[in-house]
Amino acid sequence: MELKKIERWSLIGHLVSMAFGLAGLLIVLPHADLILQLPPFGQSVFQLSMANGGVLYIVLGTIAVSAYAYRMLGWWQWLSFMVPAIGLSLSSELLGTSTGLPFGDYGYLNGLGYKIAGLVPFTIPLSWFYLGFSCYIVARAGFDNTNLPNWLRHTGSIFFGALLLTSWDFVLDPAMSQTAVPFWEWKTPGPFFGMPYLNFAGWMETGAVFMSVAALLWPKERITLDRSQLNLPMAMYLGNFVFAMVLSIGGNIWIPILLGLALGVVPLVALWFMARVPGEDPIDGETVDPTKFDEVLGET
Numbered sequence: 001m002e003l004k005k006i007e008r009w010s011l012i013g014h015l016v017s018m019a020f021g022l023a024g025l026l027i028v029l030p031h032a033d034l035i036l037q038l039p040p041f042g043q044s045v046f047q048l049s050m051a052n053g054g055v056l057y058i059v060l061g062t063i064a065v066s067a068y069a070y071r072m073l074g075w076w077q078w079l080s081f082m083v084p085a086i087g088l089s090l091s092s093e094l095l096g097t098s099t100g101l102p103f104g105d106y107g108y109l110n111g112l113g114y115k116i117a118g119l120v121p122f123t124i125p126l127s128w129f130y131l132g133f134s135c136y137i138v139a140r141a142g143f144d145n146t147n148l149p150n151w152l153r154h155t156g157s158i159f160f161g162a163l164l165l166t167s168w169d170f171v172l173d174p175a176m177s178q179t180a181v182p183f184w185e186w187k188t189p190g191p192f193f194g195m196p197y198l199n200f201a202g203w204m205e206t207g208a209v210f211m212s213v214a215a216l217l218w219p220k221e222r223i224t225l226d227r228s229q230l231n232l233p234m235a236m237y238l239g240n241f242v243f244a245m246v247l248s249i250g251g252n253i254w255i256p257i258l259l260g261l262a263l264g265v266v267p268l269v270a271l272w273f274m275a276r277v278p279g280e281d282p283i284d285g286e287t288v289d290p291t292k293f294d295e296v297l298g299e300t
Contacts, residue, residue, distance in 0.1 A: 003067050006063065010060045013056075013057075014057050014064055015235075017056050017057035017060060025247065026250040054112045054183065055113040059126065061130040061131075064236065065129070065133050066078060069082070069133060069137075076217075077218055081136070081210075082129050085214075089132075090120060092202065093125065098119065101198075102205055103199045104190060104195065104202070105196075107187060109182055109183055109184055109185060110183075131165055134232075134237045135164035136158075136214065137223075137225070137233050138164070138230055138234065139160040141229075141230055141271070142274035143156045143157045145275055145283060150220070158211045158212050161211045162205075162211060164267060165203065167263040167264025167265075169199070169203050171244040171257055171259075171264075172244035174195060174256050175247035175251050192256075222282065222283075227277060238268075
């Protein structure tokens with residue numbers, strides 16, 4: 001029960017932090033007079049929140065998803081997804097900020113915490129983990145509730161998991177790089193609202209790679225999570241999507257929103273509907289209670 005409370009309050013804190021961030025970026029910063037009207041203490045609090053708000057919401061998102069993954073799936077599934085996701089995404093980001101591959105020529109500015117090797121904020125691979133896990137577990141729960149062959153269920157889960165993750169970036173990247181206080185910059189601007197198309201290929205590739213590693217490391221039985229057990233990953237994805245969408249609306253950026261809705265939100269909802277209905281028996285085939293995964297590992 002304590003773990004569930006940590007999960008719930010971390011999710012609430014994550015969402016509230018994003019809401020405060022939106023207010024700061026869209027309302028306060030464009031109106032400097034509002035900041036000047038604050039007392040010295042208020043100005044100090046605002047500066048502190050703008051400097052650390054990005055770190056806070058990412059760390060809280062990481063805690064929420066970690067608690068959820070451990071509670072619902074067990075320690076092995078949690079760590080065997082988190083470690084490859086963080087390690088591989090950090091490697092891609094370090095390579096990208098050094099060479100321009102696989103995302104394009106970009107660099108991180110300030111506001112997202114300490115930079116590893118002076119290039120990549122430590123929070124960035126954490127965000128790959130918690131959004132990547134949310135995307136993959138919804139896709140996996142949906143495909144594992146079908147009669148498709150094993151190879152097609154796993155391939156579908158990886159492809160749609162990576163697509164959901166990339167679709168979030170459709171909306172986030174243009175807004176975060178063009179806001180009043182950008183968090184990263186494209187040194188060589190591309191044709192898609194300042195981004196190169198290579199960026200999306202890099203997102204799909206990176207997400208698919210670490211999701212494939214997780215698929216290989218996890219037990220091969222079907223995941224039998226029902227729709228009610230997917231509340232946290234659904235809230236995590238939709239909350240982050242809304243954050244990016246509102247930020248894009250504030251910047252009058254509309255086409256990425258439509259793409260994100262069509263390729264991200266719609267497939268997400270469809271996959272949720274594919275998942276098992278609460279109280280419904282799992283479909284025939286090799287299945288296992290997700291909370292017993294650790295016991296299955298002990299038997300193999």
